[in-house]
Amino acid sequence: MKDPYRHLAKYYDRFVEPANGGVRTYVLKRFPPQKNERVLEVGCGTGTNLAFYHKSGSLVSGIDLSQGMLKQAKRKLGANAGLVHGDASRMPFADHTFDTVLAMLTLHEMPPQIRLQVLNEMIRVSKREGRILLTDYHPGPLRWPWGFLYKVIILFYEISAGREHFRNYRHFLQNGGLSPLLEKLPVRIERQKVIAEGNMVILSLKKK
Numbered sequence: 001m002k003d004p005y006r007h008l009a010k011y012y013d014r015f016v017e018p019a020n021g022g023v024r025t026y027v028l029k030r031f032p033p034q035k036n037e038r039v040l041e042v043g044c045g046t047g048t049n050l051a052f053y054h055k056s057g058s059l060v061s062g063i064d065l066s067q068g069m070l071k072q073a074k075r076k077l078g079a080n081a082g083l084v085h086g087d088a089s090r091m092p093f094a095d096h097t098f099d100t101v102l103a104m105l106t107l108h109e110m111p112p113q114i115r116l117q118v119l120n121e122m123i124r125v126s127k128r129e130g131r132i133l134l135t136d137y138h139p140g141p142l143r144w145p146w147g148f149l150y151k152v153i154i155l156f157y158e159i160s161a162g163r164e165h166f167r168n169y170r171h172f173l174q175n176g177g178l179s180p181l182l183e184k185l186p187v188r189i190e191r192q193k194v195i196a197e198g199n200m201v202i203l204s205l206k207k208k
Contacts, residue, residue, distance in 0.1 A: 004162055009068030012046050027135055033058045037099040042088045043106030047073030054080050063088055089117035093125045101126045102133040108172040109165050131204055138194055138201040139177050147197030
């Protein structure tokens with residue numbers, strides 16, 4: 001399978017990660033990592049999120065479909081993380097393994113037909129009392145004027161990521177974002193926060 005990040009991966013931390021820094025800080029402050037908890041990130045990219053969890057004493061793992069992004073993550077984390085190249089719709093982890101399973105700005109870029117499969121896998125590998133933590137784009141309403149300005153910035157990054165990525169992003173929002181997906185799953189919303197003036201949502205989920 002062609003890796004859409006094969007050329008971008010080495011520049012990702014310099015040009016894209018800074019735009020995600022504020023969101024990451026907010027998520028980590030609202031849901032602080034715990035020492036010795038087992039954490040899995042789906043779509044771990046270059047490992048920036050996992051590096052924060054590891055620094056806090058968490059036992060971290062990550063899965064990503066991009067060899068280029070995982071190469072950067074391995075440089076950053078070394079032996080401190082269990083990094084897997086693979087498809088998140090068929091994860092090679094046992095049931096009830098992780099205390100926290102997270103996906104940050106990941107589901108929107110996946111093909112529509114596998115989003116539910118990935119979410120079901122996240123549920124499967126999380127512990128019975130574990131947390132599933134999702135951060136992704138939200139269909140609004142947007143607040144004037146900053147919500148619309150943020151939207152322009154988001155569109156720039158999404159278009160820059162390539163035609164297929166942008167097509168998946170548009171499908172995700174046109175179909176209501178995360179909410180319609182969660183209605184089909186055995187989970188309950190523990191906490192929810194809309195941020196970025198209506199452009200993003202953070203969801204903490206528990207198994208029913």
